[in-house]
Amino acid sequence: MTHDTDADVCVIGAGIAGVTTAYLLAMEGRSVVLIDDGTPGCGQTGVTTAHLSAEIDDGYTEIVRLHGVDGARLACDSHQAAITRIETICTQEGIDADFHRVSGYLFLSPEHGEQILHEEMAAAQRAGLEVEQLRHAPVNGFNSGPCLHFPRQGQFHPLKYLNGLIEAFTRSGGRVYGGVRATTVTGGKLALVETAPGPRIRSTAVVVATNVPFVDVFAIHTKQAPYYTYVIGARIPPDAVTPALYWDTHDPYHYVRVQRTSNAALGGDNDDVVDVLIVGGEDHKTAQASDTEERFGALEQWMRERFPSAAAVEFRWSGQVMETQDGLGFIGRNPLDADNVYVATGDSGMGMTHGTIAGMLICDLIQGRNNPWAELYDPSRIRVGAAGEFLKENLNVAAQYTSYITPGEVSSLDEITPATGAIVREGARKVAVFRDEAGEIHKVSAVCTHLGCIVGWNKAASTWDCPCHGSRFDAYGRVLNGPASKDLEKIASHSEDRANEHVQK
């Protein structure tokens, strides 16, 4: 992107939420510019496990308590509609995204009795979801024990889907620009998006689909919290485990599915069919645990106890989910902003369906149509029943500010091995220090540019993550994820010896 441009709508962020919104608006004849700081799918959509479920992660027992039966029915309706919309788009656009309808099975974690399943089944039925209780899931390779069965859920390959959507979007005249970071959004009759490279975009509406919005300082960020989750993948013999979505009642829950692919796609030298078991879980508040290896290890042990056909773990990855205080996404007009600035955030671990709902809902709002889900997902909403969660998460945020007075993690820069980072104390300030593969030291301020919490090193992703509201920065301090919109402040590099003098444990 080299020049200022105009469009009906500017969509910021090319993950599933932004791309779906851009695609649906383009299908209605709107001129749309879609920009992304990186490349499409480089955010959380690129690391998702892509379960498509209308059984809300927090459970309908909780959703009914917080949103009432009517709200739960709308939530169920919207997530079912999202799965159907993905299926329809794949068919209409000829996108081969490995979409399949599969059953979902919610099974018991050892600490729980069957009562939890009885209650959840009753609540899910009140929400209008088809569900039955079984003594065992009728599947190969997994002894589930008592479980709930949700027929006709889905799974797909998110990046194949995203690429197909982008192709359809550009065929309809949509414009996509990668490597363009939006820095400010000014709503109003003619909204203005300013970007880091310089060119500006003028439009009549702006959709901020950056996973966590950078256009809001407090309103949304006090109502959602960042959690970090881990995933492993291991080959299983073909058909050893029936393709389905499996997850348990543990908190945090474990989630499992099977991806069929070819040996060649995994770097092998033939096209033999390969099934990969994908297992996730071990979540914690972002930047509030550093035992990465232990978490991957615990996940593997959990998998081996339940899926004995799994071979050695071949794949490991991780990512962030945003948990809202009331279990549903924030989708709609940005609170305290002009009427033509929209946000999609708060995936609550269900960003594939929430992102698709965002596309449908925001498209309706921009097109001036009523949408029955608008109030349920309104980012300005406050649910009285969520006050406890609100308090708990915000006390946790407040506690993070004590990091200003704690010591650094290392007493000498020599302790920082290549390709890792650590927080060090230099006099009164905390510094985030990264040693690159070549051994060179890179220092930035450890103070998050959103509201000043102290970031922590994420071993699994080699990023600096903020424990407060979800901001993430690369190893050199460049912002990857909002709400921060600015990079971590660079600290003039001294020679390493000199820097070492200032390090205080």
Ligand SMILES: Cc1cc2nc3c(=O)[nH]c(=O)nc-3n(C[C@H](O)[C@H](O)[C@H](O)COP(=O)(O)OP(=O)(O)OC[C@H]3O[C@@H](n4cnc5c(N)ncnc54)[C@H](O)[C@@H]3O)c2cc1C
């Ligand atoms: C390990 C893991 C497993 C998951 N499993 C599931 C699952 O099974 N089912 C499910 O439904 N959900 C799941 N989720 C959640 C889901 O993946 C995410 O919620 C979803 O991908 C978020 O999509 P998004 O479009 O909101 O954000 P993203 O995919 O993160 O896209 C946001 C985009 O915005 C861009 N961006 C950010 N800031 C700017 C800026 N200032 N200017 C321009 N561009 C910017 C980024 O580069 C990025 O490409 C999982 C998440 C993780 C991490």
Ligand code: FES
């Ligand atoms: S994300 Fe809010 S202080 Fe860092």
